[in-house]
Amino acid sequence: MLNAEQLALLFGALTALAVFVYAVFDGYDLGVGMLISSKKSEDADTMIASIGPFWDANETWLVLAVGLVLIAFPVAHSEILQALYLPTSFMLIGLILRGVAFDFRAKAKSKRKALWDKVFKTGSYLTSFCQGYMLGSYVMGFESSIGALIFNLLSGFGVVAAYQFIGAAWLIMKAEGELQQQAIRWCQWALRICAIGVVLVSLVNPIVHPQILALWFELPMALVLLPLPIICFALMLLLDVSLPKLALKPQTGAWLPFAIAVCVFALCFFGLAYSFYPYIVPGKYTLIETLAAPESLNFLMFGVLFVVPTIVIYTAYSYRVFWGKVTPLSYY
Amino acid sequence: MLDTLMLSRMQFAANISFHILFPTITIALGWFLVFFKTQFDRTAHPVWLRAYRFWVKIFALTFALGVVSGITMSFQFGTNWPGFMEKVGNIAGPLLGYEVLTAFFMEATFLGIMLFGMNKVPNRIHTLACYIVAIGTTLSAFWILSLNSWMQTPVGFEMRDGIAYPTDWFAIIFNPSFPYRFFHMLIASGLTASFVIAGVSAYRLLQGDVKAAPKLTLKVALTVAAILAPLQAVVGDFHGLNTLAHQPQKVAAMEGLWHTEKGAPLVLFAIPNEEAQQNDFAIEIPYGASLILTHKYDGELKGLNEFAGERPPVKPVFFGFRIMVGLGLLMIVISIGFAFRLYRRKSLYSWQLKTLVAMTFSGWIATLAGWYVTEIGRQPYLVSGLLRVDEAVTTIPSSNVALTFSMYLLLYGVLLVVYIRTLFFTAKKSVLVEEFGSEPNQLTTGAHYA
Ligand code: HDD
Ligand code: HEM
Numbered sequence: 001m002l003n004a005e006q007l008a009l010l011f012g013a014l015t016a017l018a019v020f021v022y023a024v025f026d027g028y029d030l031g032v033g034m035l036i037s038s039k040k041s042e043d044a045d046t047m048i049a050s051i052g053p054f055w056d057a058n059e060t061w062l063v064l065a066v067g068l069v070l071i072a073f074p075v076a077h078s079e080i081l082q083a084l085y086l087p088t089s090f091m092l093i094g095l096i097l098r099g100v101a102f103d104f105r106a107k108a109k110s111k112r113k114a115l116w117d118k119v120f121k122t123g124s125y126l127t128s129f130c131q132g133y134m135l136g137s138y139v140m141g142f143e144s145s146i147g148a149l150i151f152n153l154l155s156g157f158g159v160v161a162a163y164q165f166i167g168a169a170w171l172i173m174k175a176e177g178e179l180q181q182q183a184i185r186w187c188q189w190a191l192r193i194c195a196i197g198v199v200l201v202s203l204v205n206p207i208v209h210p211q212i213l214a215l216w217f218e219l220p221m222a223l224v225l226l227p228l229p230i231i232c233f234a235l236m237l238l239l240d241v242s243l244p245k246l247a248l249k250p251q252t253g254a255w256l257p258f259a260i261a262v263c264v265f266a267l268c269f270f271g272l273a274y275s276f277y278p279y280i281v282p283g284k285y286t287l288i289e290t291l292a293a294p295e296s297l298n299f300l301m302f303g304v305l306f307v308v309p310t311i312v313i314y315t316a317y318s319y320r321v322f323w324g325k326v327t328p329l330s331y332y
Numbered sequence: 333m334l335d336t337l338m339l340s341r342m343q344f345a346a347n348i349s350f351h352i353l354f355p356t357i358t359i360a361l362g363w364f365l366v367f368f369k370t371q372f373d374r375t376a377h378p379v380w381l382r383a384y385r386f387w388v389k390i391f392a393l394t395f396a397l398g399v400v401s402g403i404t405m406s407f408q409f410g411t412n413w414p415g416f417m418e419k420v421g422n423i424a425g426p427l428l429g430y431e432v433l434t435a436f437f438m439e440a441t442f443l444g445i446m447l448f449g450m451n452k453v454p455n456r457i458h459t460l461a462c463y464i465v466a467i468g469t470t471l472s473a474f475w476i477l478s479l480n481s482w483m484q485t486p487v488g489f490e491m492r493d494g495i496a497y498p499t500d501w502f503a504i505i506f507n508p509s510f511p512y513r514f515f516h517m518l519i520a521s522g523l524t525a526s527f528v529i530a531g532v533s534a535y536r537l538l539q540g541d542v543k544a545a546p547k548l549t550l551k552v553a554l555t556v557a558a559i560l561a562p563l564q565a566v567v568g569d570f571h572g573l574n575t576l577a578h579q580p581q582k583v584a585a586m587e588g589l590w591h592t593e594k595g596a597p598l599v600l601f602a603i604p605n606e607e608a609q610q611n612d613f614a615i616e617i618p619y620g621a622s623l624i625l626t627h628k629y630d631g632e633l634k635g636l637n638e639f640a641g642e643r644p645p646v647k648p649v650f651f652g653f654r655i656m657v658g659l660g661l662l663m664i665v666i667s668i669g670f671a672f673r674l675y676r677r678k679s680l681y682s683w684q685l686k687t688l689v690a691m692t693f694s695g696w697i698a699t700l701a702g703w704y705v706t707e708i709g710r711q712p713y714l715v716s717g718l719l720r721v722d723e724a725v726t727t728i729p730s731s732n733v734a735l736t737f738s739m740y741l742l743l744y745g746v747l748l749v750v751y752i753r754t755l756f757f758t759a760k761k762s763v764l765v766e767e768f769g770s771e772p773n774q775l776t777t778g779a780h781y782a
């Protein structure tokens with residue numbers, strides 16, 4: 001049996017893991033959704049086929065993340081979701097739209113297919129933007145000033161760019177020919193916008209929360225922490241340089257952009273998580289202050305320890321089954 | 333003007349009602365697909381594969397709607413019912429957690445392999461994936477119904493400072509009303525899926541489809557319905573007795589019994605009148621209710637008068653119950669009658685096919701009616717005897733809830749229409765497809781036929 005501190009740490013870490021995995025997994029499929037263009041319908045088919053077997057499981061990580069906050073930190077759950085009531089609802093509408101569009105397009109009359117592609121794209125944009133807006137609002141401690149609003153909107157666009165970046169990187173890995181070339185161009189653009197976004201958040205965050213500034217520059221942790229942003233930017237730069245080369249030789253190293261994207265996401269995410277720890281509602285509640293009853297969490301913990309590794313194994317299996325370049329989707 | 337409480341309740345009811353439509357189909361349709369697929373593995377007869385391929389498309393669509401509306405549900409507790417988690421979250425939380433961990437991931441991951449992996453994995457693994465998806469949907473029903481039943485009949489906990497703490501997880505999960513609710517819901521799902529399959533198959537036959545697959549699926553679905561429909565009435569009866577033991581005020585509302593009575597009549601139809609505390613225009617069978625519920629013609633039944641301030645509104649519970657039971661009886665008659673003719677004559681009259689088309693979504697209506705009885709019958713409590721609905725509601729301004737509520741309603745309305753049209757459109761399209769194509773079992777080529 002774990003005590004309250006250990007449980008807060010364990011469930012805090014699990015929640016962070018779920019959010020991160022969600023951002024990477026659903027990030028790439030939302031990104032692919034936003035990049036779809038209804039003008040070229042074969043490309044749209046390939047792009048959708050590249051995410052078809054995964055999107056459902058990807059979204060389950062969101063359910064897990066929200067679920068973990070609900071279960072382990074119930075007070076934080078209602079505090080955060082009530083503060084973010086409207087963006088959450090709009091995000092849900094976006095998720096609904098894209099989820100159904102995905103399936104309706106496959107079964108619709110061919111003249112309706114372009115319409116469902118548009119719905120899919122719109123839903124992907126709406127979802128990503130709202131998630132960015134929510135992230136911004138969380139970082140700003142749910143403030144409602146004009147400055148905060150502008151920051152939230154920028155953060156919305158930032159996440160849109162970030163998801164397009166990882167989505168394009170996914171396509172580089174999964175697509176061939178002209179679509180792959182197109183994906184390389186998308187990736188380059190999205191990467192640059194993303195870089196600006198990361199700089200912006202890294203500047204604003206310490207300005208709004210002075211304690212975060214202290215956290216990052218305090219020795220001895222500073223020695224470990226300060227290299228992180230540097231590595232992050234070095235990786236982005238490396239990718240920016242290697243994308244044009246990849247365009248010339250698309251057969252080799254097509255996995256590199258996606259791998260770099262995952263590393264960039266991981267570094268940024270770690271930076272954010274570290275800045276807020278041990279708070280779960282910024283500036284208001286720490287993890288342990290909102291912790292549910294230890295007897296409940298201990299009961300759940302057995303499941304977690306046993307089930308989460310299993311989930312990892314069969315998720316890996318499913319990615320192996322659909323490994324390699326996309327083949328057309330058919331139900332058999 | 334509607335306040336936040338009322339709007340939140342309406343929004344929650346709309347969301348859960350929309351959500352449940354799709355799981356009710358997928359829980360059982362998953363098992364139908366397992367059956368089609370294993371029959372194909374066993375007999376190698378292509379007609380089973382055709383049945384599988386047609387219905388797996390419907391399954392995919394239904395599942396997608398279930399998933400997206402389910403994600404909405406998982407946010408609802410935080411956005412609209414903060415008091416719920418504060419007070420009983422220690423119990424509700426882990427149950428929801430186990431649902432996500434043991435069911436959602438498994439079904440969502442293997443769904444990818446089930447839908448798109450047939451020519452990428454060995455056939456055995458594909459069949460296994462079908463099993464896992466079906467087990468997953470059933471498991472999620474297990475956990476969520478355990479939670480819902482606990483809210484109806486809470487046990488295995490103690491109260492400290494107004495907050496519920498678990499003391500016995502086994503008792504919580506297998507709480508007194510859980511087994512009844514679980515089996516009743518599984519059978520409800522079996523009936524809903526059977527009538528959807530029967531209705532769509534009948535529609536294809538009426539459209540002039542001469543292939544073997546729709547005839548086969550019609551027969552399978554009617555057979556399953558003919559077994560489940562009577563069983564559902566029996567399980568429902570046990571369910572009612574269980575409710576009588578734990579929530580007598582709900583049964584009183586279901587039966588429209590205003591005053592405690594010995595030898596209470598069974599009210600077939602009436603219009604309950606809250607002001608006068610009586611039934612208008614009642615058609616009754618003397619001693620009926622006492623006989624059914626106490627198994628004695630002069631048994632005493634508690635009336636609503638015993639539960640002042642603690643009892644649900646009568647009308648929705650009363651009518652909901654009659655709609656559900658009425659449809660249940662209709663399903664018994666239709667499934668047994670039609671199955672009988674189908675087995676003897678190998679075909680149905682055209683009016684019978686048309687009746688089945690009309691009955692396609694009867695399971696939905698019965699399921700919704702049943703849930704309304706259960707949930708409204710628990711009012712004014714959210715968790716029986718522990719937490720009242722008005723203590724749990726959010727403090728968000730009502731205008732925000734009104735905005736989101738109207739958006740959801742609009743979206744759900746559109747989606748429902750599109751879903752039903754797509755279902756029949758898919759059926760119509762498949763009529764034109766040739767039987768078995770040039771090669772009967774194109775397991776590996778993945779050729780497109782509907
Ligand atoms: C009796 C059945 C039943 C009932 C009453 C509910 N559900 Fe459900 N739910 C299912 C049966 C189900 C299912 C069959 O298992 C689904 C449908 C499609 C799927 O993925 O699983 C599902 C999906 C589903 C999902 C999406 C899972 C995924 O991403 O794969 C969520 C988040 C929820 N549900 C949450 C809820 C909540 C919070 C409920 C109640 C308040 C609820 N469900 C009632
Ligand atoms: C099994 C999981 C379910 C859980 C945990 C659950 C929980 C709840 C909660 C928290 C409320 C809000 C408070 C209230 O107004 O009573 C509620 C109300 C309601 N639920 Fe459920 N519910 C479940 C399933 C369903 C289903 C499947 C339906 C319908 C198809 C349904 C229909 C309703 C309705 C109509 C209300 C409103 C009752 C009223 O306010 O008068 N519920 N339920």
Ligand code: HEM
Nearest residue numbers: 513516517520565568569571572575660698699702703706
């Ligand atoms: C003659 C047949 C039936 C009888 C006697 C019957 C009886 C009952 C009873 C007593 C309840 C309990 C209410 C409560 O206390 O919670 C209930 C709930 C319910 N019924 Fe039925 N029922 C019948 C048919 C059906 C059919 C055909 C369906 C759907 C296809 C259905 C779906 C449901 C559902 C979904 C619930 C609410 C969830 C639950 O508690 O399981 N029922 N039914």
